[in-house]
Amino acid sequence: MCFSPPPRYYIAGKCKNLLDGGTSLSPSLGLDSAAALLRSVSLHFTRIRWQTDSLPCDPPRSLSQLSQMDLTFCSLLFVLHAAAVTGGPGPIVDVIVDRYDIPRVCPREVQTEDFIRYHFNGTFYADGKKFDSSHDRGKAFISQVGLGRLITGMDRGLQGMCVNERRRITIPPHLAYGSIGTGGVIPPDAVLVYDVLLLDIWNAEDKVQIRALSKPASCNRTVVVSDFVRYHYNGTLLSGEAFDSSHSRNRTYDTYVGQGDLIKGMDEGLLGMCVGERRIIIIPPFLAYGVNGSGTQVPPQATLVFEVLMVDLFNPKDDLIVELKEVPEGCTRRTVTGDYIRYHYNGTFQDGTPFDSSYQRNSTYNTYIGMGYVIRGMDKALQGLCMGEKRRITIPPHMAYGEDGVGDLIPGSAVLVFDIHVIDFHNTEDRVQIKVTNKPKECSVTSEADDLIHYRYNCSLMDGTLLYSSDHNKSPSITTLGANSVILGLEKGLSGMCVGERREVIIPPHWGHGENGAGGVPRSAVLFFELELVELQKGVPEGYMFVWLEDSPEPLFPAMDLNGDEEVPLEEFSAFIMLQVKEARGRLRPGVDADSIIKDMFNNQDRNQDGKIVEDELKLKVDEESEPLFIDIIVVILLCYCVSKLKE
Numbered sequence: 001m002c003f004s005p006p007p008r009y010y011i012a013g014k015c016k017n018l019l020d021g022g023t024s025l026s027p028s029l030g031l032d033s034a035a036a037l038l039r040s041v042s043l044h045f046t047r048i049r050w051q052t053d054s055l056p057c058d059p060p061r062s063l064s065q066l067s068q069m070d071l072t073f074c075s076l077l078f079v080l081h082a083a084a085v086t087g088g089p090g091p092i093v094d095v096i097v098d099r100y101d102i103p104r105v106c107p108r109e110v111q112t113e114d115f116i117r118y119h120f121n122g123t124f125y126a127d128g129k130k131f132d133s134s135h136d137r138g139k140a141f142i143s144q145v146g147l148g149r150l151i152t153g154m155d156r157g158l159q160g161m162c163v164n165e166r167r168r169i170t171i172p173p174h175l176a177y178g179s180i181g182t183g184g185v186i187p188p189d190a191v192l193v194y195d196v197l198l199l200d201i202w203n204a205e206d207k208v209q210i211r212a213l214s215k216p217a218s219c220n221r222t223v224v225v226s227d228f229v230r231y232h233y234n235g236t237l238l239s240g241e242a243f244d245s246s247h248s249r250n251r252t253y254d255t256y257v258g259q260g261d262l263i264k265g266m267d268e269g270l271l272g273m274c275v276g277e278r279r280i281i282i283i284p285p286f287l288a289y290g291v292n293g294s295g296t297q298v299p300p301q302a303t304l305v306f307e308v309l310m311v312d313l314f315n316p317k318d319d320l321i322v323e324l325k326e327v328p329e330g331c332t333r334r335t336v337t338g339d340y341i342r343y344h345y346n347g348t349f350q351d352g353t354p355f356d357s358s359y360q361r362n363s364t365y366n367t368y369i370g371m372g373y374v375i376r377g378m379d380k381a382l383q384g385l386c387m388g389e390k391r392r393i394t395i396p397p398h399m400a401y402g403e404d405g406v407g408d409l410i411p412g413s414a415v416l417v418f419d420i421h422v423i424d425f426h427n428t429e430d431r432v433q434i435k436v437t438n439k440p441k442e443c444s445v446t447s448e449a450d451d452l453i454h455y456r457y458n459c460s461l462m463d464g465t466l467l468y469s470s471d472h473n474k475s476p477s478i479t480t481l482g483a484n485s486v487i488l489g490l491e492k493g494l495s496g497m498c499v500g501e502r503r504e505v506i507i508p509p510h511w512g513h514g515e516n517g518a519g520g521v522p523r524s525a526v527l528f529f530e531l532e533l534v535e536l537q538k539g540v541p542e543g544y545m546f547v548w549l550e551d552s553p554e555p556l557f558p559a560m561d562l563n564g565d566e567e568v569p570l571e572e573f574s575a576f577i578m579l580q581v582k583e584a585r586g587r588l589r590p591g592v593d594a595d596s597i598i599k600d601m602f603n604n605q606d607r608n609q610d611g612k613i614v615e616d617e618l619k620l621k622v623d624e625e626s627e628p629l630f631i632d633i634i635v636v637i638l639l640c641y642c643v644s645k646l647k648e
């Protein structure tokens with residue numbers, strides 16, 4: 001372009017047209033050669049006052065941009081300018097344009113065949129009296145430019161105008177209503193002055209214009225015909241005047257695309273958008289609300305400018321989308337219908353806005369799978385998972401909360417994205433799983449009920465969170481198997497082990513702490529134990545202090561009366577019992593002080609409490625239900641005493 005920035009004054013007709021050899025001259029000029037045009041220009045310029053700070057080709061600012069042709073033309077203008085300074089004022093012979101308010105940004109200028117919408121005030125040059133005003137009519141004027149539908153002076157004076165520009169167009173009578181005037185409104189030979197504010201430009205050839213503002217780095221899918229979208233928008237007219245905004249309503253606009261639910265230009269302009277993308281969509285009136293406009297906000301024949309932010313997108317035919325993020329190695333079992341699962345999740349909308357998180361509540365979400373306890377999409381997505389697996393699940397609204405959403409939490413027709421992390425799952429039929437990780441070569445003596453064992457353990461959740469460890473206490477844990485002092489699953493996991501053996505044991509909650517959990521164990525948690533048997537002391541049945549490992553001596557008293565003096569004091573009794581233990585014919589209860597057990601046993605048999613047992617005092621009981629034989633010390637009081645002593 002020749003003029004940069006545009007001059008405040010110039011004669012009608014575009015500089016570009018002049019210099020390009022007149023290929024697209026406005027027909028209303030009635031000139032058909034460049035030579036004739038230049039003659040016309042010279043004539044006009046002698047009558048025009050130029051402002052010194054805005055010469056058409058202000059050399060310091062625009063010289064470098066000028067072509068050779070421009071320079072020739074500009075030289076001519078300077079000559080003319082000189083002539084203008086020396087000439088005097090005279091009658092106005094051509095249109096004079098005063099661009100007294102030009103917007104900083106002007107993406108488009110009026111050209112021949114463009115349609116425009118504008119406000120104007122028409123006054124007489126002679127006395128400044130008003131003869132017409134679109135403002136007074138309360139309605140902007142709409143016309144096509146350069147095709148003779150306006151008076152010639154306006155057809156020319158409007159050329160090159162920007163939206164929001166204000167200009168004054170002064171028109172001599174021969175380019176307005178001539179020597180006759182019109183209808184008593186315009187007298188003969190009137191010079192007319194139009195103050196024009198341009199509001200809108202469009203052309204029949206216009207298409208929907210799209211300008212990208214920002215696009216997310218990743219974009220899995222884009223809007224296509226028949227998609228349902230939720231978006232925010234600010235709607236303005238081309239002049240910048242706002243007419244509508246979804247933001248002000250604080251909710252997205254939700255609609256199908258490409259099915260005629262929207263104005264045509266929007267149906268087209270939304271195509272190809274990603275969630276999170278911002279774009280400007282400029283829609284000419286004939287693809288928007290056309291001649292009727294819309295309500296009081298959109299005037300007739302208005303170009304609309306939408307700044308759109310795509311928030312959500314899906315198609316009613318969509319199934320859920322599952323993305324595997326992390327699948328643990330060696331996963332043998334996967335979730336099926338009926339399993340009870342515990343998982344963590346972060347729930348977001350497609351644009352990344354969070355709506356819910358189990359992490360925030362610091363507790364897993366627990367549910368049965370495939371039984372309708374959760375939204376349909378989630379019920380389906382929870383199938384076939386491994387413990388520890390991480391997945392991203394995208395659920396379309398028809399498999400989630402549908403058109404209604406959930407209160408203020410989930411908008412209607414929202415696509416939900418869940419990042420889930422499976423902590424564990426189980427089925428009530430699950431058993432304790434035992435995996436031996438180290439088995440000593442010598443492994444003939446193994447743990448069983450009543451044995452006293454020392455063991456080391458780590459107890460974790462299935463996601464690796466360590467709950468308890470024997471390492472926290474400096475020594476191994478000690479328990480008597482079968483004494484109901486540890487959870488059933490651990491009892492099972494510790495059974496059948498030999499010293500030095502190591503195991504990994506998975507314990508479902510019905511073998512562990514059940515639905516209520518305990519201490520640091522969450523509700524319905526599956527537990528993972530690493531076990532090592534450190535020491536094994538074979539035991540005696542519950543309620544007994546001593547057992548025979550083979551047949552007891554028969555008769556017993558003579559065997560017990562080591563010196564044959566018909567009486568057995570404590571020392572002799574003790575020596576006898578310890579001899580049985582030493583020669584592996586009998587076993588004392590492990591884990592308690594042998595002397596005190598023996599003393600208890602002795603006192604129990606010494607019925608008259610005279611410090612010695614005689615033959616009549618000794619009773620022998622044969623336990624008919626189990627082998628081997630036991631010394632009868634089942635006196636209720638003593639039994640209670642022993643049990644309580646054991647628990648100390």
Ligand SMILES: [Ca+2]
Pocket residue numbers: 561562563564565566567568569572
């Ligand atoms: Ca004796």
Ligand SMILES: [Ca+2]
Pocket residue numbers: 606607608609610611612613614617
């Ligand atoms: Ca006695």
